[in-house]
Amino acid sequence: MTDPLDAPTDFTFTVSATDGQARTGHIAMPRGTIRTPAFMPVGTAATVKAMYPEQVRDLGADVVLGNTYHLMLRPGPERMARLGGLHRFMRWDGPILTDSGGFQVMSLSALRKIDEEGVTFRSHIDGTAHRMSPERSIEIQGLLGSDIQMQLDECVRLPAERAEIEKAMRLSLRWAERCRVAFGEQPGKAMFGIVQGGDIPDLRVESARALTDLDLKGYAIGGLAVGEPQAVMLAMIETVEPHLPATKPRYLMGVGTPDDLMQSVMRGIDMFDCVMPTRAGRHGLAYTRHGRINLRNARHAEDTRPLDEASACPAARDYSRAYLHHLVRSEEILGMMLLTWNNLAYYQQLMAGMRTAIAAGRLVDFVAETKDGWARAEAAEKG
RNA sequence: GGGGGAAUGUCCCGAGCGGCAAAGGGGGCGGACUGUAAAUCCGCUGCGUAAGCUUCGUAGGUUCGAGUCCUACUUCCCCCA
Numbered sequence: 105m106t107d108p109l110d111a112p113t114d115f116t117f118t119v120s121a122t123d124g125q126a127r128t129g130h131i132a133m134p135r136g137t138i139r140t141p142a143f144m145p146v147g148t149a150a151t152v153k154a155m156y157p158e159q160v161r162d163l164g165a166d167v168v169l170g171n172t173y174h175l176m177l178r179p180g181p182e183r184m185a186r187l188g189g190l191h192r193f194m195r196w197d198g199p200i201l202t203d204s205g206g207f208q209v210m211s212l213s214a215l216r217k218i219d220e221e222g223v224t225f226r227s228h229i230d231g232t233a234h235r236m237s238p239e240r241s242i243e244i245q246g247l248l249g250s251d252i253q254m255q256l257d258e259c260v261r262l263p264a265e266r267a268e269i270e271k272a273m274r275l276s277l278r279w280a281e282r283c284r285v286a287f288g289e290q291p292g293k294a295m296f297g298i299v300q301g302g303d304i305p306d307l308r309v310e311s312a313r314a315l316t317d318l319d320l321k322g323y324a325i326g327g328l329a330v331g332e333p334q335a336v337m338l339a340m341i342e343t344v345e346p347h348l349p350a351t352k353p354r355y356l357m358g359v360g361t362p363d364d365l366m367q368s369v370m371r372g373i374d375m376f377d378c379v380m381p382t383r384a385g386r387h388g389l390a391y392t393r394h395g396r397i398n399l400r401n402a403r404h405a406e407d408t409r410p411l412d413e414a415s416a417c418p419a420a421r422d423y424s425r426a427y428l429h430h431l432v433r434s435e436e437i438l439g440m441m442l443l444t445w446n447n448l449a450y451y452q453q454l455m456a457g458m459r460t461a462i463a464a465g466r467l468v469d470f471v472a473e474t475k476d477g478w479a480r481a482e483a484a485e486k487g
Numbered sequence: 488g489g490g491g492g493a494a495u496g497u498c499c500c501g502a503g504c505g506g507c508a509a510a511g512g513g514g515g516c517g518g519a520c521u522g523u524a525a526a527u528c529c530g531c532u533g534c535g536u537a538a539g540c541u542u543c544g545u546a547g548g549u550u551c552g553a554g555u556c557c558u559a560c561u562u563c564c565c566c567c568a
Binding site: 144146148149153154169171173174177201203204206207208210211212215227228229254257259298324326327328329330337355356357358359360361364376377378379380382383384386387389398400401402435437439440 | 515516517518519520521522523524525526527528
C-alpha cells in the first residue's frame, strides 16, 4: 500500500477536517495508514473469523485487532516471534492493534484472579494457570509484533458499585504507567492508555486526566457497552472527550452497533473495534443499508432479492436472501462466510461514508439519511 | 403355520414404577449477541385468556384413577418353519 521508501518511520495522527466534535484524518505509521474514523475488524485468534485476509483488506479495513490472551495461549508469543510475528503468520501486512488481555480480566471472571502485580488466568483451553503482569502483556504484544499495543487494564461489567469501579480504574491507571515504562520508546509503534471509570463521570474525568499526563500516543475509552444503556455510554463519551488531547486518536473499545458507531463518531471517537459484525454474521444476522436482516427468519425462504443490490460487496449483491436463508438454516460454512463478508463490508462502507461526510461538513445529514434508510426498509417490511 | 417384539403429544425420533398434558432430542417459529472461551445462548412449539378441555394404533375391560394392567382386533418388525 505504502511505498517502503516513503513509509513513515514514526506514528503520527493528523486531523484533516472536523464537523462538530467529529473528526476525520489518518494515522500514518510504517506498516500503513489508518483512515479515521476507523473500524477495526476483530481477529482474535490470528484470523478474522470466516474471512480471508485479502477480503478484509479489500473491504477497506486498514487495521485489524489481535488478542494477546488468545495468542499467548496458542500458539504462544515466543513461537509467534520465531515464526516471524503475527503479520507474517496471518498474512496481514497492515497495522495490527492488539488488545492487552484486559477484556478477559472481565469476560473470564470465573477463571481469574487479580492483584496489584497483575492477573492470573486459567486457560479456557486446558485449564493451566497463566500469569500476566502489565509488563508481560507489553512484552507479549511486542513478541507478536503489534503496531498499536494496549495497556493492561481492568474492565468492569456494569452495573457495578462505585467502590469496585473506582478500584479498577485506579489499578488500571497504575498499570498504564507500568506499561508505558515497559513499552519505552518505539518509533513507528504506539501504546494506548485506557480510560476506565464505569458510568461515574468524576471517575471518568479523573482517569482521562491522569492518562493524559502520561503523554501517550493514543487514548482508548474502555469499559463501555458492557451492560449499560446506549444513552449512558454516549454520556460517558461526552464526559471524557473534552479531557482527552485533541491531537491524539481516541479509540472506543469494543463498540458497537452501526448506530453506536455513528453516535460515537459524532462525539469525537476515531477508532472502533467490535465483534458484532463477525459474530452476528456467523449467527445469521446481516447488517445492511436496509437495516438488520435476520436470515434465519422464514420470510426469506423464497425472497430472491439480494441483501443490497447496490452494494459493491458480492456477498451483499450477488446472492439471494433465499439462498442465504438456506445456508444459514443448513448451517453451511458458506453462510457464515457470506454474512460475515457482508457485515464487514457494510461496516466499512459506513465508516467511509462518515469520513466523507465529515470532510464535507454534513455528518448530521449522513447519520439522518442512514437511519432513514433503515426505517424505510422496516416500514416496507411491515407494510 | 409357530414364537417373540413394537405402536406415545396429529412433522420426526423417543423416555415413560397405575396419579401424566406426558422427560429428552430433532425439526419448526421467534429472540439475543458490543476490547470473541462458545459456528453460542434464550424463549415458544395439543386447544383455550382462564376455570378447563381433548391426547399415547382401534374397541372393550379391571381400577377411585390407565400411556402404563387384561382381552380382542389392526398394522409393522424380528426369529423359527
